[in-house]
Amino acid sequence: MTPELGQLALILALLLALAQSILPLVGAWRGNRALMAVARPAAAGQAVFVAMAFGILVWAFLHFDFSVQYVAENSNTALPWYYRIAAVWGAHEGSLLLWILILNVWTVALIAFSQKLPEVFASRVIAVMGLIAVGFLAFILFTSNPFGRLLPMPGDGADLNPVLQDPGMTFHPPMLYMGYVGFSVAFAFSIAGLLGGELEQAWVRWARPWTNLAWAFLTCGIVAGSWWAYAELGWGGWWFWDPVENASFMPWLVGVALIHAQAVTEKRGSLRAWTILLSIFAFSLSLLGTFLVRSGVLTSVHAFAADPRRGLFILVFLTVVVGGSLLLYALRAPKVLGGKPFNVVSRETAILISNLMFTVAAAMVLLGTLFPLVGDALDLGQISVGPPYFGFLFPLLMAPVVLLLPFGPFLRWGKTDAPLVKQVLLRAGIAAVACAIVAAFFVDGQLKAIAGVGALVWLGIGVLLYAAKRWREVPRGRRYPAEMAGMLLAHLGVGVFVLGVLLSESLSVTRDVRMVPGEAQHIAGYDFRFDGVQHTTGPNWTADQGTVTVLRDGDTITVMHPQKRTYPRGQVQTESSVDPGITRDLYVALGEPMDARNLEGAWAMRLYYKPFIRWIWAGGLLMMLGGLVSAGDKRFRLKRKVQDEGAAVATAPLKEAQA
């Protein structure tokens, strides 16, 4: 299976992508059905060739083809087969191939499930997806070819970066890309709508599950990345506001706003321009993330190797796609207020306000991330922006959202009666304050921890109150439509997440200690007893493995084995040991022996007690689950155009608005 075939496959894919994008757009413009009909077959063909190219690269990895430079750089003979597959996306070139593969996965799904959409609209949507594919395929072929040869062929490869040899890290990029790329569907929809001058309510309804699904994947990817950082990197943290992390978080924030805006537009026909703009923002931020991570413009532990040529290419691509769509928006977005009007106290207003906060939060993250670059450009000296900035402003901006959240389901579209709102406020509010006061006794009056408890109760009671209301008022079988169940899950997830963050941040204990075998340290009610270090081996590493026994009141709770691994190429990697728990994690990272010649003597190590830290990822997973459940709602799959009074208002063609 020669790698050159992979390159050939990519070239053919590029040609098909060109056909997929240009011909249907021309066809839609001219009303030429034959040209429009090119869209689906061309997309299918492109998918076949991209899959082929990806398969060839996987094959090269599995069969140790070190004549392929990318394989030689990212694997070696000792690497287990599952990490050899993961190594395909372990570095720049391969990860781009994964990106384009996933774009094709979404495109194929789009082709399959869009049969009921009007031909003109659907062909435009597929064409826009094709344009994105053209950009990425060209980028791969001209600047980042994974199939380049390395001759003479080395006897053994370098290795996959040990830090990536972990299940979390294997999982993280595909999930993340599923999210990033998934936003291209909503994006393609908006562009097609702008091009055609129409954005029917029924089409927005069609786009919603795609967006919810993409967002759920992105949530999963971010959670996986955060979990990996915690488990692998040994610093006990789960988020650093590193530029690359921020690059994934910005589309996520805008994605939240987009999901809610789509809900409004779909049900009430209003906020169409906002929905279009947010979908452009969401995907643009995904593309921006790609740029930031690979152009070398920002410093990060996480960034791929920088290359100005690549940076320039992506920048041009970014300018064309994002600049073009924003220009299109400026020229063609609906100007006339569409859809049903709404009062000040209404669900629409609540969504508008929280969308504002999410958008400002994303803007804040963007500003902070780019500011070092601004500092260089404006000669302000070298400025670093880190957790003290982001970690301060983000909670401030999110606090109003957390306060508003329980009211969301209780508010009605258009207009709401105050007594209902007051009732929620009183019940959830009193419960939250009461629990917070009780919690104060348990957490030594730490304000953050108290706020965390209060937030969970506030949000949790809000969700429960609404669920109870539905139970009482609605007959069985129609109580919890999937869309609503998803919403409740996700909102609950927010509460769980906030509790996890605030409690773990305020109540964690970290200690660097030096212990001889037999010695113990007392932290937060636990005794960590060091029982010495042994030598051990794994599939492609050797390690010094420590044994730390954890006791509580004399009873052994667990035995932990932190390691210091050495990989074939000499890289040293600390493999921390984590004892998970619902209410706390215990965490040990092995340092250095105090005397390098005496491994049986004293060792330095870091001990962590991290209360409720799992709630952070549990909350994230609940949010992801919410997105998935929502996406599965039957209502979104209605085949016929729904005839409700909303349609008349919302389907007013955008063209009229331009007149």
Add this chain to the structure above:
Amino acid sequence: MKRLLPFIVFMLMVVLFGFGIWWNTRHDPNAITSPLLDKPAPEFALPKLYEPDQQVSKTDLLGQPYLLNVFGSWCIECGVEHPVLTAAAPTLGVQLVGYNYKDAPADAKAWLARHGNPYGLLIADEKGDTAIDFGVYGAPESFLVDAKGVIRYKHIGPITAEVMANEVKPAIAAMLKEAP
């Protein structure tokens, strides 16, 4: 008009990114601009490498400009710049002072024996404490200090032939041209 706002803001960002890419081709993204430029060098008193009982202080070096080169035997890139320094030392115009950073004296001496010793003066900072006052965070780094003891130029990373010709020598020339 309001609808053009996102487009305008985005294009501003594009300009910023274009600048970023251009800037990276000219600057080492990992180099920190020294806050000590055009400020007096810190006071220091360090032993000579070969005569450890003799101390060299900042006042000892006043009156003559010098190029202070921070290096160590453990530093790979120092090996890259060493031939350039050796070749340029005779015609540099200023004294070349070696600052041995975080090195065991025996290792340093062995390294110099192997690669040659172009330094007119060699001082040793084994612990690296004084280097912090200079804002050193790795090796190699080089400081151009004038006769009054003011830091005029700093280079982070190895001094390649290019850097020597395009940056170091012109900096020395500019400094020497000024009337004392």
Add this chain to the structure above:
Amino acid sequence: MSRRLLVLLAALWLGAGLAHAQAIEPMPFADRAQEVRFQHLTAELRCPMCQNETLADSNAPIARDLRNQIFKMMQQGRSDDEIKQYLVERYSNFVLYDPPLGTGTALLWFGPLLILIAGAGVVLVAIRRRGAAATNNESQPGPGPADLGDDW
């Protein structure tokens, strides 16, 4: 090309090894409060040499040296601000993850607030326009067709 590649790879692996080892160094703190203060302070300071790491977590030689220096200064009774000032004098504002509030960083610290105000203005206008349409409208915006009390 391949030689440069090998040097780059070596640098990456070296960097990877350094970057991901822990900066585990037990220090003789006077008490727990001092230890916590040290942890917070070093978590706010950036390692000059690394690719975006705190002094608390970096294993680079300079990070070690700076941590020791900070510890020494804490023993001498210097305040957090004095310690930060000391580092900024030598390594510039680069080492502060908490950007100082100054003319240069005004945009950074007040930018989000400005964006929020501008956005709030837009939202307010939008709500007013809709509200006006709502009160003008004869038929009150009410529940949708499948509604059972709260229109889903």
